[in-house]
Structure formats: C-alpha cells, structure tokens
Amino acid sequence: MVRVALLADEFRPDVRDDLARRLGIPVAIEGSAYAAAIGAGRDGAPEIVVGDGSRIRVELATRRRSGDSPLLRATGVGRGVHTIFDATAGLGRDAAELLAAGCAVVLCEREPWLAGLLELALQRAGLEGRCRVIRADAIEVMRSREEPRPDAVFLDPMYAPSGKRALPKAPAQALRELCERTPTSESDLLDAARRFAVRRVVVKRHPSAEPLAGERPPNVLRSKSVRFDIYPPLHGDAEPA
Template sequence: MASDQPRIDFSGGAVGYRFRRSGERGHPLVRAAGIKRDHMPSIVDATAGLGRDAFLLASAGAMVTLIERSTEVHALLKDALARAAMESPELAEVVGRMTLVHGDARYLLPELKPDVVIVDPMHPPRRNTALVKKEMRQLSSIVGADEDAAELMRIALATARERVVLKWPLRAAPLLEAPKPSHQYAGKTVRYEVFVTALKPHVK
C-alpha cells in the first residue's frame, strides 16, 4: 500500500533542489551541528525518520549514521538511499557518507559515542502545508508517538562527545526542563536547541 507510505526521495523535490543549489552550508541545522570547514564532526541521527536531516548533514560533508527502529521506515530509507546512489556520482558521494542502521538509538548510542547526536522526535501536531502534514501523518501512523523522547535525550546527552541537537517546534514548550540548551538556531517552523556536552580537558 504505497499510497499509505511517506515518499522518500533524495534526488527530487525540495531536498534535491537544495542539494543542486549547494544550499546546505547556511542551513540552521548544519550550524547547530557545529559543522565548519575546518571541523567535520561524526554525527548520529538518532531518529532518522524520512532521512532528510541526515542527507542535509552528509551533503555538508559529515559522516552520518542514521538509526531507525521502525522496520518499515528502515526499508523505505534503504530503498531511497540505493536509488539516490544510482542517480548520479554526486549523490552517490553523499550517500557514501551515510550509514543506515536498524535499531534503537537508546541502546546503540553508548557504543557509538559520536561527536554529535541529532534528536528529532515526533512533534506535537502543528499547522503546516498539506504536503508536510500528509507526510508526517503517514510517518506517525507507522512509528507512533515517541513516548521515550526524553529518555533518548538524556542518553544522547550522556554519550555525545561534543553536542546534542534537538529539533523541536518553534513555539513548543521545552522537551526537557533541565538542562537548558546552550543556544539555539531558529528555522521557519522549528528550532534547533544545542546542548554542548564537550568535556573539559582535565575530565576523563
């Protein structure tokens, strides 16, 4: 029932357009993740979903591990990445920086210990375009609500070497009461809360 599944396409639509225009560098998520020309952190997208954030970060040059616990969504991502890799050498290069893993990030993060962890749980309902609402409705129907989002955040904060980035609705109440984010970057409808976790030099 393909009509009931979200469409994942890295070569077309807004994702492909941004890639062709090399518009990833100034994106607030790229800035929130700490990607710079002289610093390319290892990144785990702990809630891969439709894979767009991971593709954006990989387009900016980062090595990104995508963790998706839904078997159905994992299969959709695997197919989409394979199609993108065959589309062009440029897309194949980006896909080559993306590693897709099927599993629960809460259990995988302590083993991976990446520099940066991206957490994008299912958001509370918000008004947006019909296309986005349809895609998110389809994704939500597959994966359900992320009741353990706060637990995932705490594990991410304990394992990320440099920072955790929480993608959250622009005007929604904080997911965690504590700690407070170090700073944030605002998009049109979401904010990227940055929690710096880098240890001081004398701390092991």
C-alpha cells in the same frame, strides 16, 4: 488492521516479493484494510501512499543548499563536526541535507519498514561510503557504545511533550500516524544522546514547543519555522555552540 502493506499491482512479482521481505511487510490482499501502502513511483522506486492518496518518497540524494542553513549552523558543520548520529531518522529529510554538506551520517530508525526504505534510498543515492542505516532503538544503540561516538547527535522527536506532533508538516504528520508505538522517554533519549555525542546534541523543535524533557538548552538557534536546541555533552569540556 495492518498498518503498512505493499501494493502488489505496482511491482513486478520478483520485485514485489523481494521488497516485501526487505521491508518486513505483507503484500496487500484485495479487501484487506491497511493504514498506508508502499507503491511504486514513476521510476519504480518505492513510495509511501497515505490515506488521501498522496505519496511520500524517502530520498537521501539532494543538492546542497546555497548558503549556511540553520540546520548546518546548529549541528556545527564546518566548525569541527564531521560525523553525525541521526537518532530519529524518519523520512531522512535532515540527513539528506547533512549528507549533501559532506558529513558522514549514521541513520537510526526502529520502525523496520521505514529503515528498509532508508536503506533503499541510500543505495539509490550511492552514498554507502558516508552513510549507514541501523534498524534499532536509538537509546539502546547509544547506551551500548558499540557504535563509534559521533561528533554530534541529531534528534527530531516524533512526539512533543504535549502529545502533538513536533513539526506541523504533512509528511511528518503522516509518518507519526503510521508509526504508532510505545513513546520514547524524552529524558532517556536526551540523556543517552548527551552521553554519546562528543561535541554537541541538537534537538529540532517547533518554535513554540517546550524543550525536550523540559530541559532548557544553553544555546538556541531559531529560524522562521523551526527551533534548534543545542546541548553540550555530559562528559569532558563542552564546545561553544
């Protein structure tokens, strides 16, 4: 079964063909089976249509939240952190908040069709000057050192050690089900991130989830719905979190 296909009747033929090419997915054929589809929103922008008919939009343009949010405190925004490598970009929800705060963000996503949606969202937001999307495996990118080292690396792993989703939210669950792939080694992911980041690594977890790779963080920031585990880099002097 095809995991993701493009709904032909929701796009003009020229737009449909170009979008299918950019996302690397087929156009849905009548009678074919697929786990989810890419449809058009009211403004024509692509949306993920999941099995129950609900739609999820990948959007990077957002207003800055009032006050100092847990995400911004955890990543160190406003305290010397200006560049962030989002190694598990997904739907781009956290990246949107970081961009709204003025950060420069690199989004890394290895699922080609999802990376394509992020690129389109980036163009709509007009944030190309402060954000890029990389279609690649994050561990390989961080180990290659071909990218400039960021102040912070942000991780929001799709899978928790128990095999359950990291965040029990409907969009995250739908994304997890669509991105069936070989699970990333948590120890490799955390190690690569800590060797790549200049100042800190931040891991977003469910409040009751075990630490990533079973490695206890020296600093933790908790909110009602999530927990941010903060690790120092594995080189030089660690920044106080």
